């Protein structure tokens with residue numbers, strides 16, 4: 247099965263389509279991060295919505311890499327305003343926050359622990375039908391949250407997913423003017439997440455020809471355009487922006503794998519896309535050494551990029567990381583702290599639901615070894 251719930255609106259200036267999408271709604275809540283206010287996009291969005299007669303309330307300071315506490319902090323504001331339309335204007339962090347707020351606004355009887363995928367050996371409670379419409383307007387080119395059914399939240403130091411079609415946005419507006427204001431580092435980190443989404447989605451056990459098409463196009467686009475996008479090239483920013491959503495459509499269907507399981511459990515160390523980029527080559531080597539399927543699939547991607555083998559693809563990923571200045575893990579966290587937490591991370595990653603989609607099912611010790619190899623840069 248291949249599915250996509252979200253209506254996608256794309257193009258320069260497409261933010262203006264908010265006027266059409268918000269028509270008929272009375273109370274519109276716009277959630278955004280600081281940069282969207284700073285660069286004038288929040289004001290522009292408010293104007294389009296007010297222009298069609300809705301009452302607008304905006305929250306402009308949502309943080310990056312959200313936690314359950316952030317949801318608890320902002321939920322009362324959502325409940326007080328009683329919106330009939332939610333608009334998330336920002337990166338994956340803002341969109342994920344808005345999705346979780348939608349869950350607990352529409353279904354206040356639920357709590358995070360019972361609906362989140364904490365452990366793949368126990369099933370979370372299903373999320374009931376939710377009513378409030380959600381429009382996602384990504385300002386980074388990365389997470390794919392504008393089409394995915396996932397909201398990723400930190401609880402303590404690690405990340406867990408809420409996954410349900412109920413939180414997949416109803417509409418995504420992809421206006422390339424927004425990601426053009428990203429600092430180079432945000433463009434790099436979020437763009438590398440797109441590459442990881444593409445490569446992991448292409449190699450899961452549930453990939454299908456339709457998710458493959460989205461994954462391959464996203465991978466090729468990032469490979470060709472991300473270095474230019476990081477430098478601030480306008481066309482490159484637009485291309486990577488659309489690729490991010492394509493990769494989102496790929497993993498919405500084909501899911502993700504061990505690399506994301508590992509980065510979610512190491513979330514205390516740094517930004518999501520950066521951690522994924524660091525772990526990816528190690529996970530790929532692990533998978534291709536143990537699975538003919540993984541080796542074949544990596545080789546297919548390599549050929550799409552003009553190379554030939556799975557090993558070539560690992561090299562390509564390492565070179566891209568090097569070219570974009572991705573640091574070693576040892577530059578982000580000291581040896582003692584990392585080693586003291588590696589067993590706990592390995593256990594939690596082993597229990598992460600995404601491991602079930604990875605082409606190889608790893609043992610907990612193997613995940614620990616992968617974390618350590620990534621740390622030592624071997």
Ligand SMILES: NC(=O)c1ccc[n+]([C@@H]2O[C@H](COP(=O)([O-])OP(=O)(O)OC[C@H]3O[C@@H](n4cnc5c(N)ncnc54)[C@H](OP(=O)(O)O)[C@@H]3O)[C@@H](O)[C@H]2O)c1
Pocket residue numbers: 279280281282308309310311312336337338339340342385386387388389390391394395396397398405424425426427428429432435436439518519
């Ligand atoms: N739901 C899913 O399916 C899914 C998939 C993968 C990852 N994720 C999650 O998504 C999050 C990462 O999202 P992300 O990579 O999109 O980055 P992000 O965390 O949303 O944004 C990173 C930073 O970039 C700044 N920023 C964003 N857009 C900008 C713009 N246009 N101009 C200037 N600054 C801008 C923001 O700063 P300001 O605060 O100053 O605005 C923000 O602090 C992680 O929490 C990850 O776990 C979710």
Ligand SMILES: [Fe+2]
Pocket residue numbers: 389439443506518522
């Ligand atoms: Fe990701």
